[in-house]
Amino acid sequence: MINTTHLRYDILRMYRVPTTVGLTIALPLVVYYAVTPGSRHAHPEGIPFPLYFMTGMAAYGAMWAAVFPGAHVARDRASGWTRHTRTTPLRADTYFVSKVLTSYLVAIPTLVLLGLAGASLGVGSMPRGGWRWPGCFSSAWHRSLCWGSPWATC
Amino acid sequence: MANVDASGGGIVLSRLSKSYGQVRAVRSIDLMIAPGETVALLGPNGAGKTTTLDMMLGLTHPDQGTVSVFGVPPAAAVRAGRIGAMLQTGSPPDLLKVREAVTLVASYYPHPLPVEDVLRLTGAAEFADRRTTKLSGGQTRRAYFALALVGNPDLFILDEPTSGIDVEGRRDFWQTMRSATERGKTIVFATHYLEEADAFADRIVLIARGRIVADGPATEIKAQAGSHTIRATLPGVDVASLGALPGVVGAERHGDAVILSCSDADMALSALLTRCPAARDIEVRGVSLEEAFVELTADDPDGDSTSTEQDRGGAGTGEKVTR
Numbered sequence: 001m002i003n004t005t006h007l008r009y010d011i012l013r014m015y016r017v018p019t020t021v022g023l024t025i026a027l028p029l030v031v032y033y034a035v036t037p038g039s040r041h042a043h044p045e046g047i048p049f050p051l052y053f054m055t056g057m058a059a060y061g062a063m064w065a066a067v068f069p070g071a072h073v074a075r076d077r078a079s080g081w082t083r084h085t086r087t088t089p090l091r092a093d094t095y096f097v098s099k100v101l102t103s104y105l106v107a108i109p110t111l112v113l114l115g116l117a118g119a120s121l122g123v124g125s126m127p128r129g130g131w132r133w134p135g136c137f138s139s140a141w142h143r144s145l146c147w148g149s150p151w152a153t154c
Numbered sequence: 155m156a157n158v159d160a161s162g163g164g165i166v167l168s169r170l171s172k173s174y175g176q177v178r179a180v181r182s183i184d185l186m187i188a189p190g191e192t193v194a195l196l197g198p199n200g201a202g203k204t205t206t207l208d209m210m211l212g213l214t215h216p217d218q219g220t221v222s223v224f225g226v227p228p229a230a231a232v233r234a235g236r237i238g239a240m241l242q243t244g245s246p247p248d249l250l251k252v253r254e255a256v257t258l259v260a261s262y263y264p265h266p267l268p269v270e271d272v273l274r275l276t277g278a279a280e281f282a283d284r285r286t287t288k289l290s291g292g293q294t295r296r297a298y299f300a301l302a303l304v305g306n307p308d309l310f311i312l313d314e315p316t317s318g319i320d321v322e323g324r325r326d327f328w329q330t331m332r333s334a335t336e337r338g339k340t341i342v343f344a345t346h347y348l349e350e351a352d353a354f355a356d357r358i359v360l361i362a363r364g365r366i367v368a369d370g371p372a373t374e375i376k377a378q379a380g381s382h383t384i385r386a387t388l389p390g391v392d393v394a395s396l397g398a399l400p401g402v403v404g405a406e407r408h409g410d411a412v413i414l415s416c417s418d419a420d421m422a423l424s425a426l427l428t429r430c431p432a433a434r435d436i437e438v439r440g441v442s443l444e445e446a447f448v449e450l451t452a453d454d455p456d457g458d459s460t461s462t463e464q465d466r467g468g469a470g471t472g473e474k475v476t477r
Binding site for chain 1: 211212213232233234235237238239241243244245246247248249250254257258259260261262263264301305311
């Protein structure tokens with residue numbers, strides 16, 4: 001049900017679209033670094049702003065990571081590639097699972113880089129909430145999937 | 155005709171039909187293809203070639219009739235990795251280099267050929283590191299053929315594999331095809347290029363209006379349409395009576411000239427001269443495959459009726475005089 005070669009190329013194809021790199025990685029990082037220093041000491045909903053905004057930007061990047069595989073499904077259909085794969089032993093569920101896993105895996109660099117960015121602004125050592133960030137990230141990561149390819153392929 | 159054993163060693167289409175709304179794309183086709191044969195489905199646009207191939211691939215479900223590929227339904231043969239296909243409008247996936255696309259497809263099959271071998275055999279090695287979207291028309295078809303080949307299938311189903319390629323490119327493609335596929339592979343391809351069917355297929359299945367109108371080696375197809383024509387200037391003679399002469403299978407009038415399609419030109423010529431000594435400007439010549447093609451696939455108004463007439467093997471022969 002999982003074809004690792006297929007998965008590897010699904011991920012590679014994602015990173016060959018410059019927009020994907022821009023929206024999943026570059027934009028969240030740039031916005032995070034641009035906005036956070038000015039509001040370092042704010043506590044929206046009782047959470048330190050650097051943590052609050054780090055989670056928000058991570059969720060934003062992860063959302064795009066989830067959206068793009070759906071766009072690739074549309075691409076494959078429009079180009080006739082999906083039809084061609086129906087003449088090969090590739091199973092539809094392998095194709096589908098690979099797109100879902102791609103959503104998950106392409107979000108990881110975003111989360112890691114945002115985590116490092118947060119650490120560089122002192123998130124880890126902050127009172128009231130520094131310890132929360134793994135939970136925030138896990139939530140941002142898994143919930144981003146609701147934007148993803150399952151709905152595009154159904 | 156193909157020698158297909160009862161266990162279904164080859165491809166068997168039986169009473170296969172498919173309609174799209176009012177359009178009857180394929181009408182009760184029966185066809186057997188033995189393992190190892192190279193068969194061309196030849197016909198004009200809209201004849202039903204693609205629909206027939208799509209049903210062999212399991213991409214389209216027939217309204218009636220069955221398809222068996224190596225004794226199993228097409229979908230099972232596809233799942234087992236026994237079929238490699240080139241679709242009419244298909245191309246390699248975008249955002250990948252040619253080598254990557256071939257590696258990707260190889261991962262789908264249980265017993266693929268080595269990727270580098272396939273790139274070399276198909277001539278795709280020279281552009282293996284280019285993106286699939288940055289290729290010329292001929293290179294795109296080559297790369298696409300590499301995808302069909304890499305799975306090492308037993309059956310190739312190629313829908314107009316050389317469409318959009320120039321004459322030289324077509325010859326190159328088929329040379330590659332020949333050297334890349336070992337003996338014993340079955341190849342079914344659709345084309346509307348007569349020379350291509352003539353040059354590369356062991357057997358030509360001529361399709362028109364969803365029916366098989368002729369089936370056999372190119373020489374037989376020519377014979378079916380009448381192997382020779384006699385042209386003569388002969389005003390005022392009833393063409394229907396000329397059509398009945400021995401050795402003649404069809405007669406047409408063009409102004410003062412009559413054109414006889416003949417199965418036996420010698421017999422026909424002597425009968426013609428005996429009957430019409432006034433015939434002048436007599437010209438006898440062999441029929442080209444192109445003329446046979448036009449003769450056999452000519453528009454037939456009766457063909458669109460819904461009557462359950464038999465598939466007319468050798469339709470066209472003699473029809474023109476009786477209409």
